[in-house]
Structures are given as structure tokens and as C-alpha cells.
Amino acid sequence: MAGDSQQQSWVLMVTAQTPTNIAVIKYWGKRDETLILPVNDSISVTLDPNHLCTTTTVSVSPSFQQDRMWLNGKEISLSGGRFQSCLREIRARACDVEDNKKGVKISKEDWSKLHVHIASYNNFPTAAGLASSAAGFACLVYALGKLMNVKEDESQLSAIARQGSGSACRSLFGGFVKWIMGKEENGSDSLAVQLADEKHWDDLVIVIAVVSSRQKETSSTSGMRETVETSLLLQHRAKEIVPKRILKMEEAIRNRDFASFSQLTCTDSNQFHAVCLDTSPPIFYMNDTSHKIISIAEKWNRSEESPQVAYTFDAGPNAVLIARNRKAATLLIQRLLYYFPPNSDDLDSYLQNFPPSSYIIGDKSLAKDAGINGIQDIEALPPPPEIKDNIPSQKYKGDVSYFICTRPGRGPVLLTDESQALLNSENGLPK
Amino acid sequence: MAGDSQQQSWVLMVTAQTPTNIAVIKYWGKRDETLILPVNDSISVTLDPNHLCTTTTVSVSPSFQQDRMWLNGKEISLSGGRFQSCLREIRARACDVEDNKKGVKISKEDWSKLHVHIASYNNFPTAAGLASSAAGFACLVYALGKLMNVKEDESQLSAIARQGSGSACRSLFGGFVKWIMGKEENGSDSLAVQLADEKHWDDLVIVIAVVSSRQKETSSTSGMRETVETSLLLQHRAKEIVPKRILKMEEAIRNRDFASFSQLTCTDSNQFHAVCLDTSPPIFYMNDTSHKIISIAEKWNRSEESPQVAYTFDAGPNAVLIARNRKAATLLIQRLLYYFPPNSDDLDSYLQNFPPSSYIIGDKSLAKDAGINGIQDIEALPPPPEIKDNIPSQKYKGDVSYFICTRPGRGPVLLTDESQALLNSENGLPK
Structure with a gap:
């Protein structure tokens, strides 16, 4: 490789940012565990990476002794099959790279001899159950693809990200995305396509309720394996029900038909x-x-002429609520704050910092539009009109940890400003 | 009618006691709302009426001006279609009755002109969600059948009780009971048959955990209607899954095969x-x-060589736990009391009255066999061995209201001792 003998110390780096996504037609169950091939198509909405995203820096240098990775600043093992699959598939598609400024030239064949350093960071709590692995593997594959000058398009890259984490394939695009289950045994046609970009239906507003939980959850990997092995309903769902729903959901998205979208979701x-x-x-x-x-959502929707909000839950207790527009979103956040006021133990910190920096995160302007400028505004919220007068409404203080306000967003982007890189450009170690 | 002119004041009475039952293959969904015809067969275990039962006194007198009914001492309306169906069907099958002692003779034709008084009493809290309507309608139909000298057998009576409350048809027998869905449009072949009596498998011990709930529940009538109308999985369950399960469950009961029984339940x-x-x-x-x-049940079962306990839940949060034998039941009650100790607010009353008369009811000897002779024994219970040492086990004080210890039991019986009647033999009004 050119530059090899002259300058052993060069480091090439690429930094990318990739969104997470929430499925509105769910992926649950694999027909192939290793290749991660699903039993049905799924459809997702990409979430705005300004509020929820993974940033990943990948780097290569002849000085690196082995492949290494850091997640949120902590070194983790890359020996797992899923990381290895992604690294192998990307390396197999690597092309010649020339960096004139650094005087580096890497030929296609060299990539198999070079090691990479990877640093990844989620801008949201990993423990919150917000599909961090989807954004993570999408970002890893996207960034490595750029670093190694891989010519494949996003759909082809998605089939690689899929082998890291199934739902990661849907994070290669913004807006509305379909993961086509495919038919091939090698998985080559199990990939994501964009149904519409994020501008197609930009009325939608998304509120995530991060729910406090005292139960340990089953991982989605083992959960879906057990469902495939033991549920007598899953195959009926996958074969008879989901294919029709996918068509209806595509139509609902195409027509921005919120009533259908909500019902299907x-x-x-x-x-x-x-x-x-x-x-x-x-x-x-x-x-x-x-x-x-x-x-709360069902009662409100029934009281209105048409649905105002859709809800969907992944492999955990958190609610992802999709409001039909900003007006509905302010009414939604009022209802949510009415039923789930912040825990009074935390009130001091909320009072000092309003809109509560830790109870409503993301697009805080939504709370303001909802008339919530302080804790006293939450306490003063009237019961929603759909509650009948004769039923005393119960409140559930502390049952929600915090809310994230966001919207549909764009797909992966490169961050070219070196200050945003997570690795040091001199030695390829975390900053 | 003989005796009519001479003695207008006679009152004829019958008192019966009928058990409740718990389905182990569930009934959910009607194909006919009025006749109460189900979409699949179901199988139940009859619960010992010593612990959970309905007692009903039915009476007839020429002095009664109208049909009347009292439930737990409070008069209720008989105008509902379900009561009317049961009354009509029983009256249509009434035969001649002669009571020599009272000098009363009622001919078949007279029954349509006579009114009845009915008093019914549940020996358990009606609000606890323990299928009181099943025992109630079964008892009503059984008692009226005896009063009116109806010649039909229990299976034929069950087809009448079914029109009061679907699951009531299974309370006409003790032991293990199958409700055959039937094929006829008029419902004549939708009735219960006994699979085995309560002595067939008398090892089984049943513990019911009555769970505190802050949510209002959907009634089973409207719930199953909504499922039939909207669930895309129900028909697959009813047509493809349940028929095979019914055969397997019959075999498991026949062979007293607890492993299969538990897994199917x-x-x-x-x-x-x-x-x-x-x-x-x-x-x-x-x-x-x-x-x-x-x-708790799943973890325990997995830690043993074979399942020790089956669980089943009806249209509410209460758990019905079926232990394979008395030894397993004592281990079960230890586990349950370890995780769900009584609320400390109630401790005084438990201390004064042990075994706690309000926290463990029914067959209290089970608590004694489990070594629980006082509140201090609950507090001293060690964590179950299946909990791994490294996981601190959480307790859920107050989340269970109380436990009922019982077993499979017999079918309906007549109570001939007049002191057990709920109506006054002079005037046919509640005692």
C-alpha cells in the first residue's frame, strides 16, 4: 500500500450520524437466525436524529493492531458474530481509497490487512429501550461503507446492517421505510427501501413516553426466537395478516391518511x-x-371525530405516540402530563430549569405550545373533556420517567467537521 | 290446580347449592349472542363448593304476584333476557308436582300461571371476579328444575343454564367438564358433559390469588363480542388450535398427566x-x-424436573393456580406468601386471628402444612431456591388482596335441611 513505508502513522477517519426508527408494522420472528431474515415485511418511521441518533466514527490506520470498538466511551468486544458479519461484508465490498491531502492510497486488496477503530455514541440513554442497536449497526455499516469507499447504495448497505440487528436495515433511510423480507436463502433480497421521505408527511409529531419499569425484560433476540418456536398464532400473523396490512399501510402513508395509519399502527x-x-x-x-x-389514547380518539394519535410499543414498556399534527400533539402532551405528572421528589430540579430539562426532552417547544411553562401549569391542567364527570380520574405520578418530543426525520449523514469525530485523528483512540 | 281454592297460602320451596368452575381450555367468543353459542369447545375444573359456591332457594306460591329475585339479600330485576330465557325454558319442561304433606298438587299446565321467588347467595365476594354468574345461573336452573319436577338430565339442564351465562353450563357437574360447542342453530346440542368426577384426580390443590386492581375491567360479554368483531387471530384460535387442544386436554385429564395438563392450561x-x-x-x-x-410459576416449574403448578386467568387479574399435589401446594403457598406478604396496615387483624382469617381463606390447613402459623412465619420465609443469589428478589406487599385455598369439587346438590333455605317458608320472602 502506498504511503505504507513512508508514513506508518496516518489515520483515516469517517464520522456519520444515523437515526433510530420505530416500526409501525412490526418485525417479530426470524426465519434465519444467522442471516437475520424475518418472517414478514415491516414498515417504520425514521425518528429525527436531532433528538435520537447514534454518532459513529470509524478509522483505519496501519498502526492499529486489531479491530477495536468503544460504545459510549467504554470499550466493548467485537468478537460477536453480528459485528463480525458486518465487518466481513463491508470489507468484501471495499474499493480503492486515495486521500491526497494525507498522501494515503489504500487499494481494494489492502483492506483485508488493515484494522479499524470504531467509536459510537447514542445521544439518548441506552438503557431506555429505544432501539439503540438499530441506529448503532446502521451507523457502523454506513460509516465503514464511506471509509472503505463501498459503492453499494443504501438498500444494499441495509442488507448488511440487517445482519447486525434486523431493524437496523430500516435506519439507512429517512421518512417511511419498508423492510422487504425477501425470498433468497442467502438474504440478498432482504433489504430496506424508502417509501417516502420525511418531507412527504411532515405534519406528524412524535412523543415518546419513557416508562419506569421494575421488571427485567426479555431481549428481543431471545424473545422472538421463543415466539417462533412456541406461538401457534405467529405463523398465521406472518403469513395471513401482515401481508395485507403492509399494503394498507403503504397506501395510508402514500395518501397521508391518518385514520388508516393510526388504526393499522x-x-x-x-x-x-x-x-x-x-x-x-x-x-x-x-x-x-x-x-x-x-x-388514554383510545378514549381520546373515540371522543373525537377522527383519530388524533397512534400508539406503538416495541420490546419494552415505552410508548411511542404519533400525533396527527402539532395541534393534536399539544393536546396529547397536556393529557400525558395531566395523568403522569413528574415525581414530586424531582420537583426542585424541574422548577429550577423549565421547561423541565429532564422531564420533557427533544423538541421542548411543544410543551410551551401546550401552555406548559412551569410545574404549576402541569398541576393546573384540567381533566381531559373525554373523562366523564362521574368517574374520578386517577393520576399516576412517577410512572413515566420522562417524555421525548420529536418527529419523523432524515436518514444517515456524514459529519465532515472533524470536531464532531469521536476518535482522535492522531492516534485513532477515543477523544 | 288442586288445593288452589282451599289453601291459597302454601309455599313450595327447593334449595340447591352449585359450584363455580375455572376453564382450563377457555371459552372466548360467541357465534350466537342470544342463545350464547360459543366459537369453540371449552373444558373446566369444578371448584369445591365448600369454599366457593352459590346457594339458591326457589319457591312457588299462588300468592306470589310476580316473579322476583334477591341476590345477596338485595332485590334485583328479572327482566333481563338471560333470566327470562332460563325461566321460559325451565317452565316449558315443567311436570306435575304433588306434595302430599302440604296437600299441594300442581299440574304441568299450571306452571305457566304461577310466579316464583328466587333468593341467591354467593359465599365469596361477588366483586372479586370469581365467575359468580356461572355458579348463579347453574344454581337457578338446577333449583327451578327440581322445583318444577323437570325430567331432563344435567346435560340437558346445562343447555338451559348456558342461556343465562355461557360458562354456567359447566357448573352442572363436578370434577372435569367439557362444554361441547354443538352444531345446531337452535343450540340444543351446545351443552356440558362430565369428563371425570372430582375423585378421578383428587391430588390437585387449587390456590386462587385475588389480585388488587385499580383498573375498571371490560365485562366478559362485551369483551368477547369485541374480540369476535375485531380480532384477526380469534378465528384461527377457535378453528385450528382449540380443537386439537381439547383432545390433548381430555387425554391429560384421563391419564392424570400433570405435565401435559399444566402446559395446556x-x-x-x-x-x-x-x-x-x-x-x-x-x-x-x-x-x-x-x-x-x-x-414465579414459570421460574419454579423450570427449576424442577417436571411442572409443579399450572396457572390460568379469566376475565380479570386474579390467578387460579393448580398445584400437582398437596406437597407442591405447600411449596406454592410459601412462594406466594414470600413474594406477596399481607399489607402491613392489616397486620393487626392478622395477628389477632391466625391463620389469617382474611388473608388465607378456604382450606386453611394448607397454610399450616406450609409451616405458616403466624405473621412471623411469613416474614421468616426464605427466598425460593430457584432465585439466583445474584439477583435481589423484590417483594410485592399488598398487591394480592387475599388467597383462597381449595380443590376440585362436586356438582350441584339439593339442600334438604329447611334451615338452609334463603326464603321464609311461610311467605316466600327473604329470611
């Missing part, structure tokens, strides 16, 4: 949790707080 | 709740406490 989320419950032993991802949020 | 309960969740809007009957009880 909610029923598919519920059906995914139904097949979890039909698993042996049963899997519970939703808890009493999740159930309460569903009841 | 648990998976069918979970699948019933799965189709509830697949309903639009979704129905949640189980809550976090129900989920916790399932986890």
Missing part, C-alpha cells in the same frame, strides 16, 4: 404483543403504565 | 389473553401482579 402493535403473550413461557413487554397510556 | 390461558390484546381497542385483564405470578 395500533392494531399491529397490539398484535405483536399478543403473539408475545402467546409465547411459552409468555413474554410481557407492556406493563400497567403502558396499558394506561393505551387507554 | 397455561398456554391456553395465555392465548386467551393474547386474543384479548389483539382486540380493537385492546382488552387487558391481567396486570403487573398477574404477570409477576406467572413469572
Whole structure:
């Protein structure tokens, strides 16, 4: 490799930012565990990376002795099959790279001899159950692809990201994305395509309720394996129900038909949790707080002429609520704050810092539009009109940890400003 | 009618006692709302009426001006279609009755002109969600059948009780009972048959955890209608899954095969709740406490060579736990009391009255066999061995209201001792 003997100390780096996504037609169940091939198509909405994203810097240098990775500043092992699959598939597609400024030339063949350093950072709590692995593997594959001058397009890259984490394939695009399950045994046609970009339906507003949980959850990997092995309902769902729903959901997105979108999103989320419950032993991802949020949304939707909000839950108790527009979103956040006021133990910090920096994060302007400028505004919220007068409404203080306000967003981007890189350009170690 | 002119004041009375039952293959969904015809067969275990039962006195007198009924001492309306169906069907089958002692003779034709008084009493809290309507309608039909000298056998009576409350048909027998869905449009072949009596498998011990709940529940009548109308999984369950399970469950009961019985009972309960969740809007009957009880049972079963306990949940959060034998039941009650100690607010009353008269009811000897002779024994319970040492075990004080210890039991009986009648033999009014 050119530059090899003269300058052993060069480091080439690429930094990318990739969004997370939330499925509105769910992926649950693999037909191939190693290649990560699903039993049905799925559709997702990409979330605005300004609020939820992974940033990943990948670097290469002849001085690196082995492949290494740091996640949120802590070194983690790359020996897992999923990392190895992604690294192998990307390396196999690497092309010649020339960096005139650094005087570096790497030929296609050299890549198999070079090691990489990877640093990845989520701008949201990893423990919150917000599909960090989707954004993470998408970002890893996207950044490595750029570093190694891989010519494949986003869909082809998605088939690689898929081998890291199934839902990661849908994070290669912004807006509305379909993961086509594919038919090939080698998985080459199991990839993501964009149905519409984020500007197509930019009325939508998304509020995520991060729900406090005292139960340890089943990982989605083992959960879906157990469902495939034991549920007698899953195959019926995958073969008979989802294919029709996918067509209807594509149409709803095409026409910006919120009533259909909402109905399909909610029923598919519920059906995914139904097949979890039909698993042996049963899997519970939703808890009493999740159930309460569903009841609030259902009651409100029924009281209006047409649905105002859709809800969907992944492999955990957090609610992802999609409001039809900003007006509906302010009414939604009022309802959520009415039922789930912040825990009074934390009130001091909220009072000092309003809009509460830790209770409503993301697009804080939504709280302002909802008339929430201080804790006293939450306490003064009237019961939603859909509550009948004769039923005293209960409040659930502390059952939600915090809310994230966001919207549909764009796909992966390169960050060219070197100050945003997570690795030091001199030695390729975390900054 | 003979005796009519001479003695207008006679009152004829019959008192019966009928058990409740718990389905181990669930009934959920009607194909005919009025006749109450189900979409699948179901199988139940009859619960010992010594612990959970309905007592009903029915009486007839020419002095009665109208049909009247009292439930737990409070007069209720008989105008509902379900009461009217049962009364009409029983009256249509009434035969001649002669009571020599009272000098009363009622001919077949007279019954349509006579009114009845009915008093019914549940020996357990009606609000606890313990299928009181099943025992209630079974008892009503059984007692009226005896009063009116109806010649039909229990299976034929069950087809009448079915029109009061579907699951009531299974309370006409003790032991293990199958409700055959039937094929006829008029419902004549939708009735219960006994699979085995209560002596067939008398090792089984049943513990019911009555779970505290802050959510209002969907009634099973409207719940199953909504499931039939909206769930895309229910028909698959009813047509493809349940018929095979029914055969397997019959075999498991025949062979007293607890491993199969337990596996079928648990998976069918979970699948019933799965189709509830697949309903639009979704129905949640189980809550976090129900989920916790399932986890405790599943973890224990997995740690043993073969299952020790089966669980099943009806249209509410209460757990019905079936232990393979008395030894397993004592181990079960230790686990349950370890995780769900009584609320400390109630401790005084427990201390004054041990075994706690209000926290463990029914067959209290089970608590004694489990070594629980006082509140200090609950506090001293060690963590179950299946908990790994490195996981601190959480306790859920107050999440269970109380436990009922019982067993499989007999079918309906007549109570001939007049002191047990709920109506006054002079005037036919509640005592």
C-alpha cells in the first residue's frame, strides 16, 4: 500500500450520524437466525436524529493492531458474530481509497490487512429501550461503507446492517421505510427501501413516553426466537395478516391518511404483543403504565371525530405516540402530563430549569405550545373533556420517567467537521 | 290446580347449592349472542363448593304476584333476557308436582300461571371476579328444575343454564367438564358433559390469588363480542388450535398427566389473553401482579424436573393456580406468601386471628402444612431456591388482596335441611 513505508502513522477517519426508527408494522420472528431474515415485511418511521441518533466514527490506520470498538466511551468486544458479519461484508465490498491531502492510497486488496477503530455514541440513554442497536449497526455499516469507499447504495448497505440487528436495515433511510423480507436463502433480497421521505408527511409529531419499569425484560433476540418456536398464532400473523396490512399501510402513508395509519399502527402493535403473550413461557413487554397510556389514547380518539394519535410499543414498556399534527400533539402532551405528572421528589430540579430539562426532552417547544411553562401549569391542567364527570380520574405520578418530543426525520449523514469525530485523528483512540 | 281454592297460602320451596368452575381450555367468543353459542369447545375444573359456591332457594306460591329475585339479600330485576330465557325454558319442561304433606298438587299446565321467588347467595365476594354468574345461573336452573319436577338430565339442564351465562353450563357437574360447542342453530346440542368426577384426580390443590386492581375491567360479554368483531387471530384460535387442544386436554385429564395438563392450561390461558390484546381497542385483564405470578410459576416449574403448578386467568387479574399435589401446594403457598406478604396496615387483624382469617381463606390447613402459623412465619420465609443469589428478589406487599385455598369439587346438590333455605317458608320472602 502506498504511503505504507513512508508514513506508518496516518489515520483515516469517517464520522456519520444515523437515526433510530420505530416500526409501525412490526418485525417479530426470524426465519434465519444467522442471516437475520424475518418472517414478514415491516414498515417504520425514521425518528429525527436531532433528538435520537447514534454518532459513529470509524478509522483505519496501519498502526492499529486489531479491530477495536468503544460504545459510549467504554470499550466493548467485537468478537460477536453480528459485528463480525458486518465487518466481513463491508470489507468484501471495499474499493480503492486515495486521500491526497494525507498522501494515503489504500487499494481494494489492502483492506483485508488493515484494522479499524470504531467509536459510537447514542445521544439518548441506552438503557431506555429505544432501539439503540438499530441506529448503532446502521451507523457502523454506513460509516465503514464511506471509509472503505463501498459503492453499494443504501438498500444494499441495509442488507448488511440487517445482519447486525434486523431493524437496523430500516435506519439507512429517512421518512417511511419498508423492510422487504425477501425470498433468497442467502438474504440478498432482504433489504430496506424508502417509501417516502420525511418531507412527504411532515405534519406528524412524535412523543415518546419513557416508562419506569421494575421488571427485567426479555431481549428481543431471545424473545422472538421463543415466539417462533412456541406461538401457534405467529405463523398465521406472518403469513395471513401482515401481508395485507403492509399494503394498507403503504397506501395510508402514500395518501397521508391518518385514520388508516393510526388504526393499522395500533392494531399491529397490539398484535405483536399478543403473539408475545402467546409465547411459552409468555413474554410481557407492556406493563400497567403502558396499558394506561393505551387507554388514554383510545378514549381520546373515540371522543373525537377522527383519530388524533397512534400508539406503538416495541420490546419494552415505552410508548411511542404519533400525533396527527402539532395541534393534536399539544393536546396529547397536556393529557400525558395531566395523568403522569413528574415525581414530586424531582420537583426542585424541574422548577429550577423549565421547561423541565429532564422531564420533557427533544423538541421542548411543544410543551410551551401546550401552555406548559412551569410545574404549576402541569398541576393546573384540567381533566381531559373525554373523562366523564362521574368517574374520578386517577393520576399516576412517577410512572413515566420522562417524555421525548420529536418527529419523523432524515436518514444517515456524514459529519465532515472533524470536531464532531469521536476518535482522535492522531492516534485513532477515543477523544 | 288442586288445593288452589282451599289453601291459597302454601309455599313450595327447593334449595340447591352449585359450584363455580375455572376453564382450563377457555371459552372466548360467541357465534350466537342470544342463545350464547360459543366459537369453540371449552373444558373446566369444578371448584369445591365448600369454599366457593352459590346457594339458591326457589319457591312457588299462588300468592306470589310476580316473579322476583334477591341476590345477596338485595332485590334485583328479572327482566333481563338471560333470566327470562332460563325461566321460559325451565317452565316449558315443567311436570306435575304433588306434595302430599302440604296437600299441594300442581299440574304441568299450571306452571305457566304461577310466579316464583328466587333468593341467591354467593359465599365469596361477588366483586372479586370469581365467575359468580356461572355458579348463579347453574344454581337457578338446577333449583327451578327440581322445583318444577323437570325430567331432563344435567346435560340437558346445562343447555338451559348456558342461556343465562355461557360458562354456567359447566357448573352442572363436578370434577372435569367439557362444554361441547354443538352444531345446531337452535343450540340444543351446545351443552356440558362430565369428563371425570372430582375423585378421578383428587391430588390437585387449587390456590386462587385475588389480585388488587385499580383498573375498571371490560365485562366478559362485551369483551368477547369485541374480540369476535375485531380480532384477526380469534378465528384461527377457535378453528385450528382449540380443537386439537381439547383432545390433548381430555387425554391429560384421563391419564392424570400433570405435565401435559399444566402446559395446556397455561398456554391456553395465555392465548386467551393474547386474543384479548389483539382486540380493537385492546382488552387487558391481567396486570403487573398477574404477570409477576406467572413469572414465579414459570421460574419454579423450570427449576424442577417436571411442572409443579399450572396457572390460568379469566376475565380479570386474579390467578387460579393448580398445584400437582398437596406437597407442591405447600411449596406454592410459601412462594406466594414470600413474594406477596399481607399489607402491613392489616397486620393487626392478622395477628389477632391466625391463620389469617382474611388473608388465607378456604382450606386453611394448607397454610399450616406450609409451616405458616403466624405473621412471623411469613416474614421468616426464605427466598425460593430457584432465585439466583445474584439477583435481589423484590417483594410485592399488598398487591394480592387475599388467597383462597381449595380443590376440585362436586356438582350441584339439593339442600334438604329447611334451615338452609334463603326464603321464609311461610311467605316466600327473604329470611
